[in-house]
Amino acid sequence: MLRTDRFLDIRRDPHSGELLARGGDSEAHSILQRVGFIAVVRVHETYHRAPTGLASDDESRLGTDAVARLRAAGYHVDCDAVFDTDSRPASYLPLGASVAHLAERVREATTTDEAADALTELTAAHDGILAALDEVLTATADFHDGLGGPSDKYIAQRLRHIADEHLRVIHGDLSYLRNKLADRHAPHPGRSTCTREVPSTEQERSAVCACPPPPRALPAPPPPLAAGLRR
Known part of the structure; x- marks a missing residue:
């Protein structure tokens, strides 16, 4: 099943002319912010816009850089033709x-x-x-x-x-x-680590592990027959 949060659109809004980026998950949002976009948080959506006051050439570079970095991170990006690029810059851990x-x-x-x-x-x-x-x-x-x-x-x-x-x-x-x-100076009672060592008090010295075996899962019962299928 495709994850819809791996898809983004980066386009100029046809009404306002703003450069907008829509879609993606929190990792994609971080990439957009590092490129230079500004997050806009709405009730049902978080999208990103270019900063105000940028020249057209600067906005084009911003959109192209965002497309390149998002695709390099494995996102599927649909964009205006002017932002399309084959560049895949290296990414580093933030x-x-x-x-x-x-x-x-x-x-x-x-x-x-x-x-x-x-x-x-x-x-x-x-x-x-x-x-x-x-x-x-x-x-x-x-x-x-x-x-x-x-x-x-x-x-x-x-x-x-x-x-x-x-x-x-x-x-x-x-x-x-x-x-x-x-x-x-205490062990966490819920996070004990198996050492594969047999304690000295163990009677069966042939044992290879002091941990109790995992519980056996009971087989699930077959689903009941539908009433219409019974003869």
């Missing part, structure tokens, strides 16, 4: 992939020590991910301070409030949880 890897480490952790090690990358005081996020928020606030627009000072204050209040709470809570896990 920075967020290394952060998402921490989630995998926590999902696969079999002990509290392993979970604590993964959370340490988030909570390390000097070079942890949350400390770096604090730096990004502060740098973005400083950037807005220098823009000089009527709302830029407010945006800068808002970013500093997020860093000082919300992010600090998240950092404090996760640091507390990490430290509690690091002190616990």
Whole structure:
């Protein structure tokens, strides 16, 4: 069965003339955002548009780049002829992939020590991910301070409030949880790992694994005959 979220359209809207990208899943949306598109979130749809104020040639390059990168990632893209291309640029893991890897480490952790090690990358005081996020928020606030627009000072204050209040709470809570896990030194009861070793208390020394065998699945009963088929 075809997955409809692997299909996208990149075209100029016939009414507004806007360059729009429609369709795709969250991975496709990330590709579009990295190319330069802006997400538009509606009640029943999320689509992407080109930034305002671009020259026609810049919009054409934007659309062509999006088609090339999406097709290189395995998406089926229908587009206006001007955006069609055979280019397939190389793709690299985004920075967020290394952060998402921490989630995998926590999902696969079999002990509290392993979970604590993964959370340490988030909570390390000097070079942890949350400390770096604090730096990004502060740098973005400083950037807005220098823009000089009527709302830029407010945006800068808002970013500093997020860093000082919300992010600090998240950092404090996760640091507390990490430290509690690091002190616990316990296996996760639902994630024990089979070592293929026979304990010394085992009577049957010929056993090759101390784990109980998986339960046998009972065969499913045959479906009842329809009333019209009975003789």
